[in-house]
Amino acid sequence: MDKARIRVKWKPDFWFWTTLAITLVLILFLVYPLITLFVRAFQSSTGEFTLANFEKFFTHAYYMRGLYNAMFIGVVVTVFSIIIGAPMAYLMAMYRFKGQRMLDILIIIALLSPPFIGAYSWILLLGRNGFISNMLKVVGIKLPSIYGIPGIIFVLILRFYPYVYIYMKGALQKIDASLIEAAESMGCGPVKKLFTVVLPLILPTILAAAIMVFMSAIGDFGTIMVLGEGAQVLSTMVYKEYINEVGGNSNFASAISLIMGIMTLVFLFAQNYVINKRSYTMNALKPIRKSNFSKGMGILAYAAVYAIIIISMIPHVTILVTSFLPVEGKMFRAGFSLASYQTVFSMLGRPIKNTFVYCFIAIVVIVIVSMLVAYASVRKPNALTHFINGVTMVPYILPGAVLGLTLLISFNRDPLVLIGTSTIIIIALIIRRLPYTLRSATAIMYQLSPSVDEAAISLGCGPVRTFFKVTARLMLPGVFSGAILSWVTILNELSASFMLYNSKTITMSVTVYQYVARTEFGTAAALASILTLTTIISLIIFYTMSGDREMSL
Amino acid sequence: MEIRAEHVVKIYEDAPTPTIPDLSLTIKDGELFTLLGPSGCGKTTLLRIFAGFNTLEGGEFYFDDRPMSSVPPQKRNIGMVFQNYAIFPHLNVRENVEFGLKMRKTPADEMKRRVDEILKTCKIEEYADRLPDRLSGGQQQRIALARAIVINPGVLLMDEPLSNLDAKLRIEMRTTVRELQKQVGITTVYVTHDQEEALSISDRIAVMKLGVIQQINNPMDIYLRPYNTFVASFIGFSNLFYGTVESVEGKTVKLNDDCILTIPELVDDVVAGQRVIVSMRPNEFTYAEKGLGMRVISSTFLGQNMCYKVEFIDSEALELEDENEIDEPMNYLQRRLADNEVVHIIPMADKVNVFTEDGEQSLIKGVTRNG
Structure with a gap:
């Protein structure tokens, strides 16, 4: 050892500069706004430290009601989503099902459609002047109201059970058939097998799905704005308080946001704690072979699954149909007309153009950043990549309205005024939907053998060139499955853009909401149909291009 | 290059x-x-x-x-x-x-x-x-x-x-x-x-x-000619025994009273009474009336040879990987030894290797670390 010189020869390389740049951007647009939010929550309107905002929240029945409503909606929606989604996933994973591929796509469409479209079409069907309500009124049946908490819960269950379905089906497909066969060989019957082998193995997945549903439900904005009729939850309160607060320093809205943020964090940590304690890595060498239904069970299963999927598709069909109805005043008439579309294309060119331009820029940035970060964090992990991976998880769970508010209060004054620009909307979209693509890019990166890079380097290709020429090329298929999710959810993003838009930067989903609020349903339906159609076409392109690859959530 | x-x-x-x-x-x-x-x-x-x-x-x-x-x-x-x-x-x-x-x-x-x-x-x-x-x-x-x-x-x-x-x-x-x-x-x-x-x-x-x-x-x-006991047992298999240098001039190493080997290639700078390790490949032995006694634990037929797992009973054998073993080529095999049978063998003195007591260094002439 004496002769050995210990050399320290670290010098910043391409990856250091890249991750440093990304870190700085994230600090500016994510960390700094979160800190601002935190500070504002503890400030009075004159800027002094105070707990008054929290005192106001916890002492007024009105706000506590909002908290209670959010929790109640969250719990009930989660429970029912599992009750519906889990058995469906089990049936579809264990048995041969006709039309499985189509059903899968329909379920994903149900999940990924614009957030309030469900709410709005159920109003068309079951509202006070709804199509079905009117029909039933003739026969003398009065349906429970679709407005208020029960209606919200109904609509949110239909929207979020696909999370449970998709997560759980993925997990079931990773169980090795020999585990089940081993259980059977030891005399374990079908029911016992389910409870002693299958369920324990996928329990972490169910929990992950449950927390996903819960957080989506309490963060939901559009459905509650449309159906709430006075019923408030935390996310809508954030918006209303922000609008109402005089002086525009938004301290109280910040306090509510902070409470929401802390709530989601607590649940996330709880979930991680439970999952890390009992998570199994499985990768089925021999996937479970699907069996055939016995006759009686088959009929029941088909009836149940198709019924649920048909109900989930009703809103989309309703919207498509009503978009082609002639409108008189604010009422639909029977017949066929393209008038709504004419209105859309003559008056609403801007939101359509905005949506596609913003989404396109956002997805390109997301894909590039995700690939760079994934490569750096798998191959050259350092403090910066750990930081990036940590903070980008925040927008994954943070309600959109809260994220929107953080940007709003951070960039509405000197030195950096971005409010009202398209930049801030695009930044919000990128930050909010980056995690999907980043996760799938990181997952694929772990599967790529470093020796392929090394082979290229040893053949004379420099490291950075190797990334662009070889590694990035090999990452693409995996990145694609996350990118499609980012893309579709960007298209339909409402809650953050709702906080940030103005008449110049308005997007399609915000416009749909505005028209629904003004009860101009025809125009809303036409615009929503365009949005849904774009979503469906994107998904179809994904499935055709990726062959059998599953969508990763 | x-x-x-x-x-x-x-x-x-x-x-x-x-x-x-x-x-x-x-x-x-x-x-x-x-x-x-x-x-x-x-x-x-x-x-x-x-x-x-x-x-x-x-x-x-x-x-x-x-x-x-x-x-x-x-x-x-x-x-x-x-x-x-x-x-x-x-x-x-x-x-x-x-x-x-x-x-x-x-x-x-x-x-x-x-x-x-x-x-x-x-x-x-x-x-x-x-x-x-x-x-x-x-x-x-x-x-x-x-x-x-x-x-x-x-x-x-x-x-x-x-x-x-x-x-x-x-x-x-x-x-x-x-x-x-x-x-x-x-x-x-x-x-x-x-x-x-x-x-x-x-x-x-x-x-x-x-x-x-x-x-x-x-x-x-x-x-x-492995340089140390690690090489002797990593490359192929070796049975290792503790022994003592009997005579420096006679180049003899004693494993027990019935087994004193004359090793012609032994280096000169050993001292009488020095403890050494002797390594023997599984096939480097002959049967004898007296010598190293060993009990057969089990035998495996491997095609070209017969492999016996054995336990040495009256010498200081180092046990490697649980057991010692000897091999006998099939074309010389007289009969298959039964389990628990006790026989005696003498290692081939010109084939075996001798190492220092710590096993770190060969005591055979001309064997060095760097060839």
């Missing part, structure tokens, strides 16, 4: 001790040099230092007197063959082989000529236009070999290239690698943990343990 490593040190931050504390060696121009050792011995680490994928924390190494540690890997002009082949899955066979030449901006006609030639040499010309994922492991390894050789590298580095192949293909590819290497005459560093592979393929072998070279020599001398 000659490779010379001088006092190379490798330290991983999370490891308590240096992975390679201080290693020097010289690999001659054109030879196939194998780094052999159990996992964790630092053989792959050293290879990756040569390749430039690992930093070194001390010392230096030279390709023909040119210090290389600060040359980036893409400029070292090396060919590397990986355990998992590392074929570019998005490129077809020809494009894979062309990759390095393209990086060197080789003119198209010359590139075509060289690629055609190497595809033919490696017997993969018929797959030139196919994507690699449909090809077998053996074929993929031939692509990897062709891709590494076609750039005329100064040094060919091979990291356990055959360990993912099945047994039969492995033996076939051994010959291919050996023949190709001799044909091209390229200095090759070959890493393996498979001692049989190392013995069959190498010009010289470096046996490594915990980052330290235990012995460098040609395969036959490594096997017949």
Whole structure:
């Protein structure tokens, strides 16, 4: 050892500069706004430290009601989503099902459609002047109201059970058939097998799905704005308080946001704690072979699954149909007309153009950043990549309205005024939907053998060139499955853009909401149909291009 | 190209001790040099230092007197063959082989000529236009070999290239690698943990343990005259016994009262009464009336020979891997010994090796660490 010189020869390389740049951007647009939010929550309107905002929240029945409503909606929606989604996933994973591929796509469409479209079409069907309500009124049946908490819960269950379905089906497909066969060989019957082998193995997945549903439900904005009729939850309160607060320093809205943020964090940590304690890595060498239904069970299963999927598709069909109805005043008439579309294309060119331009820029940035970060964090992990991976998880769970508010209060004054620009909307979209693509890019990166890079380097290709020429090329298929999710959810993003838009930067989903609020349903339906159609076409392109690859959530 | 490593040190931050504390060696121009050792011995680490994928924390190494540690890997002009082949899955066979030449901006006609030639040499010309994922492991390894050789590298580095192949293909590819290497005459560093592979393929072998070279020599001398007990038991199997030097002039070593061996090659600087270790390969013995008593625990028929697990009962045998064993070639076998049967053997004095009591050093004339 004496002769050995210990050399320290670290010098910043391409990856250091890249991750440093990304870190700085994230600090500016994510960390700094979160800190601002935190500070504002503890400030009075004159800027002094105070707990008054929290005192106001916890002492007024009105706000506590909002908290209670959010929790109640969250719990009930989660429970029912599992009750519906889990058995469906089990049936579809264990048995041969006709039309499985189509059903899968329909379920994903149900999940990924614009957030309030469900709410709005159920109003068309079951509202006070709804199509079905009117029909039933003739026969003398009065349906429970679709407005208020029960209606919200109904609509949110239909929207979020696909999370449970998709997560759980993925997990079931990773169980090795020999585990089940081993259980059977030891005399374990079908029911016992389910409870002693299958369920324990996928329990972490169910929990992950449950927390996903819960957080989506309490963060939901559009459905509650449309159906709430006075019923408030935390996310809508954030918006209303922000609008109402005089002086525009938004301290109280910040306090509510902070409470929401802390709530989601607590649940996330709880979930991680439970999952890390009992998570199994499985990768089925021999996937479970699907069996055939016995006759009686088959009929029941088909009836149940198709019924649920048909109900989930009703809103989309309703919207498509009503978009082609002639409108008189604010009422639909029977017949066929393209008038709504004419209105859309003559008056609403801007939101359509905005949506596609913003989404396109956002997805390109997301894909590039995700690939760079994934490569750096798998191959050259350092403090910066750990930081990036940590903070980008925040927008994954943070309600959109809260994220929107953080940007709003951070960039509405000197030195950096971005409010009202398209930049801030695009930044919000990128930050909010980056995690999907980043996760799938990181997952694929772990599967790529470093020796392929090394082979290229040893053949004379420099490291950075190797990334662009070889590694990035090999990452693409995996990145694609996350990118499609980012893309579709960007298209339909409402809650953050709702906080940030103005008449110049308005997007399609915000416009749909505005028209629904003004009860101009025809125009809303036409615009929503365009949005849904774009979503469906994107998904179809994904499935055709990726062959059998599953969508990763 | 000659490779010379001088006092190379490798330290991983999370490891308590240096992975390679201080290693020097010289690999001659054109030879196939194998780094052999159990996992964790630092053989792959050293290879990756040569390749430039690992930093070194001390010392230096030279390709023909040119210090290389600060040359980036893409400029070292090396060919590397990986355990998992590392074929570019998005490129077809020809494009894979062309990759390095393209990086060197080789003119198209010359590139075509060289690629055609190497595809033919490696017997993969018929797959030139196919994507690699449909090809077998053996074929993929031939692509990897062709891709590494076609750039005329100064040094060919091979990291356990055959360990993912099945047994039969492995033996076939051994010959291919050996023949190709001799044909091209390229200095090759070959890493393996498979001692049989190392013995069959190498010009010289470096046996490594915990980052330290235990012995460098040609395969036959490594096997017949190991430098220490680690090499004796890592390469092939050895039964080890404690013994005592009886007479320095008579070169006798006593294992027990009935077994005193006269070892002609014993070094002169031993002292009477010195404790030593004697190692005996499983087939280096003769049966005797008196000698080392042993009880048969079990016997396994292996085709060409019979292998007995045994327990030595009246001598100080060191137990390695639970049991000692002896082999008897089938063509000499009189009868199969029964389990629990007790027989006596005498090790062949001209074949056995003698080591210091700590097993660190050979006491046979002319056996050194660096061959």
